[in-house]
Amino acid sequence: MSSYEMKTVLPGGLAEVKAHTVEALKAQGFGILSEIDVQKTLREKLGLEYEPYLILGACNPNLARQALDIDRSIGLLLPCNVVLRQLVGQVEVSILDPEAMFAVTPEATRQRLEPLAQEARGRLSHALQTLERTL
Template sequence: MDYGMSVRLDRPFGQAAEQVRAALKEQGFGVLTEIDVQATMREKLGEQMEPYLILGACNPPLAHRALGVDRRIGLLLPCNVVVRGDGEQTVVEALEPRIMVTVTGQAELDPVAQEAASRLEAALDSLTSLTA
């Protein structure tokens, strides 16, 4: 199983990042954390790189269900979504939630992971129908 799902968008990074936040919200995810990797690498290491954000997306009902199965699942939460520049395009990648089942070996997490994956896939799919 691939550990991520992705889409490539023909639009500027800033516009894509805003659209990703909106698409996640539409699927019931809030962005709990936002890490600007580009700024961090520049400030801490003096290194230059493409625009790169890591969004920590959480769907509270799904997180609650997962925690009800396994309290340690918080080690794998929230769902990370990466938005990164790639030339004139922007790549959006999300961690495949079904990896939780593989990592933990807890089959009881499968329905939660399936729903999270469906919602993330719907969010990514919605981005491809938007115009630049």
């Protein structure tokens, strides 16, 4: 695991794990704003074959609003990406760590964002733990 992600590997197929992931995120106040099918895009645009790979754009509206109230430019770092990657008989679920994401902001901004980043990290971590218990 890298310093900028939180992840787990779960048994099952992409569709099943995606459904559980969306529900676990929803329980923590996150909605899915976007979905990018990387496998489909690379096949259509570049003629490349790639494993099933989805990028979900997850957002907690209340936390996003608070972050935007601190720094309107924070929208450049939103939403939080959740990656689902099909492995053999398993799916890797990776979530961008909000604390790492906000580390690129200026020091004064980062200090004000820190409580929000910690709350978001806790909620996302809880969603991963729920997935591990569910699947």
